Amino acid sequence: MKNSVWRRTLLAVCAGIISIGVFFHFKSAPQDLQKSALPAVPVSVAPVATQDIPLQIQAVGTVMPFQSVAIKSRIESQIVEVKFQDGDVVKKGDVLFVLDDRTIKAQLEEAKAELLRDKAQLEDLKLQYERNKSLTEGRAISKQVVESSKFAVEAQTALVTARMAAVDNLSVQQGYTQIVAPIDGRTGTITTTVGNNVKINDVPLVTINQIQPILVQSSLPQANFDEVRRAMHAGAVVVTAKIENSTAIVEGKLEYIDNTIDKGTGTFVARALFANLDEALWPGMLVSVTLTVGQIANAIVIPEVAVQNSYSGDFVFVVEGDKAQKRTIKVQRHIKGMAIISDGLRVGEQVATDGMLSLSDGGAVSVRESGG
Numbered sequence: 210m211k212n213s214v215w216r217r218t219l220l221a222v223c224a225g226i227i228s229i230g231v232f233f234h235f236k237s238a239p240q241d242l243q244k245s246a247l248p249a250v251p252v253s254v255a256p257v258a259t260q261d262i263p264l265q266i267q268a269v270g271t272v273m274p275f276q277s278v279a280i281k282s283r284i285e286s287q288i289v290e291v292k293f294q295d296g297d298v299v300k301k302g303d304v305l306f307v308l309d310d311r312t313i314k315a316q317l318e319e320a321k322a323e324l325l326r327d328k329a330q331l332e333d334l335k336l337q338y339e340r341n342k343s344l345t346e347g348r349a350i351s352k353q354v355v356e357s358s359k360f361a362v363e364a365q366t367a368l369v370t371a372r373m374a375a376v377d378n379l380s381v382q383q384g385y386t387q388i389v390a391p392i393d394g395r396t397g398t399i400t401t402t403v404g405n406n407v408k409i410n411d412v413p414l415v416t417i418n419q420i421q422p423i424l425v426q427s428s429l430p431q432a433n434f435d436e437v438r439r440a441m442h443a444g445a446v447v448v449t450a451k452i453e454n455s456t457a458i459v460e461g462k463l464e465y466i467d468n469t470i471d472k473g474t475g476t477f478v479a480r481a482l483f484a485n486l487d488e489a490l491w492p493g494m495l496v497s498v499t500l501t502v503g504q505i506a507n508a509i510v511i512p513e514v515a516v517q518n519s520y521s522g523d524f525v526f527v528v529e530g531d532k533a534q535k536r537t538i539k540v541q542r543h544i545k546g547m548a549i550i551s552d553g554l555r556v557g558e559q560v561a562t563d564g565m566l567s568l569s570d571g572g573a574v575s576v577r578e579s580g581g
Contacts, residue, residue, distance in 0.1 A: 249573040252564040254528050255512050257554045262508045262544055263501050266437070270427040270450060270481070270498035272490045274420055276392050279413035280305060283385040284313070287406050288414075295398050299390040299417065306414060308407065310386035317379040324372040331365040338362050394419035418492055423485040425450050425461070427498050428476040437466060437479065440502035448481035450496040452489065459489055463500060508541075509550045515560040516540060516548050525554070526561040526568045528576060533561060535570035 290307035293299060338358040344350045394417040401407060401414045425448070429437065440446045446463035461483035470477045481498070483490055490496070515525050516538070523540050526533040538553030554560070559576075561568060568574065 247573060249531065249575040250533070250564050250567045251575050251577055252526075252528065252533070252561040252568070253577050254559040255515060255562050257509060257511055257550070257556055257558045257560060259507045259556055260510050260547075262505045262510065262547070262549060264436070264503035264505055265544055266429060266433050266500040266502060268427040268429055268479075268498045268500070270425040270496050272450075272492055272494040272496060273424040273426055273480075274394070274418035274492045275422050275424055275482075276394065276419040277492075278391050278394075278417045280388060280390075280415050280417065281410050281413055282306075282308065282388065282407035283409060284308065284382055285406070285408050286310070286312075286386060288401060288403050291399060291403055293396060293399075295396065297396050299394065299396055301390055301393050303390045304387050305390055305396075306388040308386040308388070310383055313379060313383045313386060317376065317383055320372065320375045320379050324369065324376055327365065327369045327372050331362070331369050334358065334362045334365050388414070390417060392417060392419050393421070420488060420490070420492065421485050423483050423490050423492070424464070424480055425483060425490065425496060425498060426478060426480045428471075428474065429479050429500075431470050431475045431477065433502075434466075434470065434477055436502050437463070437500065440500075441466070443503075447501045449499045449501075450481070450483065450490065451499075452494065452496055457489055459483055459485070505541075505549065509554060509556060510547045511550060511554065511560050512562050513543055513546050513548045515562045515565075517565055526565055527554070528559045528561055528574055531573055531575065533568045533570070533572050533574045535568075 286308035288306055289309050292304050292307065299305065338355070338361070341350060341355045341358045397416045397418070399415050400412060407414065437446070441463060448461050448463050450459045450461065451457070452459075461481045463479060464482040465480040467478035479500070481500075511525065517524050517526075522537055524535055524537050527536045528534075536553055539551045541549040541551040543549075561574070564574075
């Protein structure tokens with residue numbers, strides 16, 4: 210019994226000594242030997258290269274009409290004819306609505322007749338004045354009579370002037386019986402149809418939006434203000450707009466930046482002009498806007514997917530031979546799937562673009578063939 214216990218105790222002690230020896234053996238082994246025991250991680254690589262990169266600002270924009278006019282009546286009357294349909298394209302000067310003009314025509318004819326009468330009376334008073342002036346030279350009549358006839362001419366002249374103004378006013382009013390398009394554009398929904406009465410400056414009869422050209426307005430961060438303003442001073446700033454769920458990209462130019470930065474949002478308004486000949490842009494649309502405000506020459510670039518993030522900053526795995534090296538980098542900005550690197554990489558080095566989750570600093574890698 211005692212021999213059996215002694216044997217078990219001895220075996221346990223031996224096993225412990227062996228375990229401790231194995232532990233210290235592997236702990237003291239070179240790290241490269243330990244890592245070489247791990248299988249190589251297959252990765253794809255991309256070269257660190259230089260490229261001229263356009264300096265761009267991304268934003269969301271809202272499409273706005275170049276001009277928008279709410280058509281209203283300038284007189285009180287009744288609509289007798291509508292000469293267009295909902296959504297029609299109209300030109301400046303096209304007749305849109307015709308109003309009943311019979312009352313204004315009658316008033317105009319009456320005013321013209323009164324003007325003719327008053328003109329005739331003026332001519333008669335002028336003749337009397339000239340006759341009285343000639344008679345006063347021979348002392349046939351007094352100067353008081355001459356003065357009275359002179360004042361009568363002046364009063365009648367003022368009356369004729371007033372009559373002429375009344376005729377002109379009614380002529381203008383008659384012109385308002387035909388409501389014309391003040392701009393080129395596309396009409397919206399007609400709100401008042403034939404037979405309805407309209408009042409002066411009442412509800413809009415229709416709204417016309419000019420969409421050739423058209424505007425896209427965006428709010429840009431205050432941090433971009435200086436570079437946008439410098440780009441505008443240097444020349445035309447190209448702006449592109451991409452419509453959601455479409456591959457079409459429309460090109461225009463920056464036309465205006467607001468004179469105030471919104472202190473609540475820290476943004477400023479920028480507005481771009483597009484020819485919009487195919488009417489791809491429509492008022493109210495939301496579009497992705499890209500402003501090209503310059504160019505970075507010989508920028509060091511790598512694929513954006515190669516960049517990893519950690520609490521200590523951005524890093525990549527540089528592949529040298531069959532090893533991966535973790536390298537801390539500084540990213541200047543991301544543009545169209547590429548990362549512009551300001552520090553940490555040299556041209557010609559290779560960076561891993563996939564398999565990074567399985568990589569470790571100094572770990573073994575196997576580079577896949579291109580297209581593999």
